[in-house]
Amino acid sequence: MPRKSPSPAASLSQFRAGLRDITPLSxxxxxxxxxxxxxxxxxxxxxxxxxxxGLFVFAGSxxxxxxxxxxxxxxxxxxxxxxxxxxxxxxxxxxxxxxxLAGRPWWQILLGxxxxxxxxxxxxxxxxxxxxxxxxxxxxxxxxxxxxVWVLATGAGAGFAGLLPDLTSLGVDFxxxxxxxxxxxxxxxxxxxxxxxxxxxxxxxxxxxxxPVDPSWALIAGGLAGVxxxxxxxxx
Amino acid sequence: xxxxxLLIAGLAAGTFAIRFGGFLLGSTVPASGPWxxxxxxxxxxxxxxxxxxxxxxxxxxxxxxxxxxxxxxxATRSLPLTMLAGIASVWLARGLV
Numbered sequence: 483m484p485r486k487s488p489s490p491a492a493s494l495s496q497f498r499a500g501l502r503d504i505t506p507l508s509x510x511x512x513x514x515x516x517x518x519x520x521x522x523x524x525x526x527x528x529x530x531x532x533x534x535x536g537l538f539v540f541a542g543s544x545x546x547x548x549x550x551x552x553x554x555x556x557x558x559x560x561x562x563x564x565x566x567x568x569x570x571x572x573x574x575x576x577x578x579x580x581x582x583l584a585g586r587p588w589w590q591i592l593l594g595x596x597x598x599x600x601x602x603x604x605x606x607x608x609x610x611x612x613x614x615x616x617x618x619x620x621x622x623x624x625x626x627x628x629x630x631v632w633v634l635a636t637g638a639g640a641g642f643a644g645l646l647p648d649l650t651s652l653g654v655d656f657x658x659x660x661x662x663x664x665x666x667x668x669x670x671x672x673x674x675x676x677x678x679x680x681x682x683x684x685x686x687x688x689x690x691x692x693x694p695v696d697p698s699w700a701l702i703a704g705g706l707a708g709v710x711x712x713x714x715x716x717x718x
Numbered sequence: 719x720x721x722x723x724l725l726i727a728g729l730a731a732g733t734f735a736i737r738f739g740g741f742l743l744g745s746t747v748p749a750s751g752p753w754x755x756x757x758x759x760x761x762x763x764x765x766x767x768x769x770x771x772x773x774x775x776x777x778x779x780x781x782x783x784x785x786x787x788x789x790x791x792x793a794t795r796s797l798p799l800t801m802l803a804g805i806a807s808v809w810l811a812r813g814l815v
Contacts, residue, residue, distance in 0.1 A: 572737055
């Protein structure tokens with residue numbers, strides 16, 4: 483592997499390459515962000531608040547889950563817990579970046595981990611696999627584009643939705659459910675997911691029907707049941 | 719209002735702790751094996767559990783709309799189109815029921 487952080491010029495050129503290469507993914511994030519803005523408006527968040535949420539949290543699917551739990555009156559603690567549970571996987575991504583980040587100034591480490599998301603992390607690996615250099619500054623270039631687009635799009639979506647009349651009567655409350663269906667479709671990795679997902683859904687549904695507590699606990703228990711099944715030792 | 723900011727603060731602090739924690743743990747986080755499989759499976763399992771909880775609390779109109787949304791999600795992989803199809807079909811189904 484070449485030494486990281488060579489000259490400032492090389493760093494800048496990697497940053498620019500990351501910024502440029504991420505563009506198709508950023509366009510997708512823009513559309514996704516507008517849609518999330520609509521969901522944020524469902525829990526009464528204005529454009530500025532929603533945009534700042536995107537800047538500080540910068541993890542789309544966890545923001546959707548947390549907003550939905552707030553809309554379902556599940557309570558603040560449960561909404562945060564459910565959102566964070568969805569983000570635990572990021573641990574694997576930033577752990578794999580350890581060598582890339584270690585030895586850098588603190589501000590670069592803090593900025594690097596905050597700007598790590600599915601899109602620029604995957605793009606960095608894809609670019610490396612194609613034989614081009616892609617390191618810290620490449621990741622940061624992609625992350626910069628993504629965070630700017632995410633903040634602007636989610637803020638604009640919430641601001642626009644806030645101008646519309648009460649949307650619940652039009653079925654907009656179902657937008658969350660539809661968003662989760664799309665998320666599930668994008669998370670599907672193959673038939674290996676079938677059994678854990680079925681166990682999760684069945685456990686959650688049964689517990690939600692029989693337990694006299696907030697159904698959010700059924701959702702967390704159901705998620706864990708599927709995860710335990712997915713983690714089981716395999717004969718490979 | 720305050721609730722929104724508490725939500726943002728909790729999610730932001732927790733998510734940053736996860737991101738920074740991954741860096742600190744580095745190679746002690748196994749890239750394969752049961753723990754890695756568990757972390758990778760977590761998002762999909764949670765979303766399915768969440769959908770199940772939402773759908774058992776709904777009725778035929780929501781089930782119908784969920785089926786339509788699933789079809790659109792499979793065909794297009796587009797978030798806005800899936801949301802649009804879901805909203806339109808639940809609105810239609812509620813009007814009919």
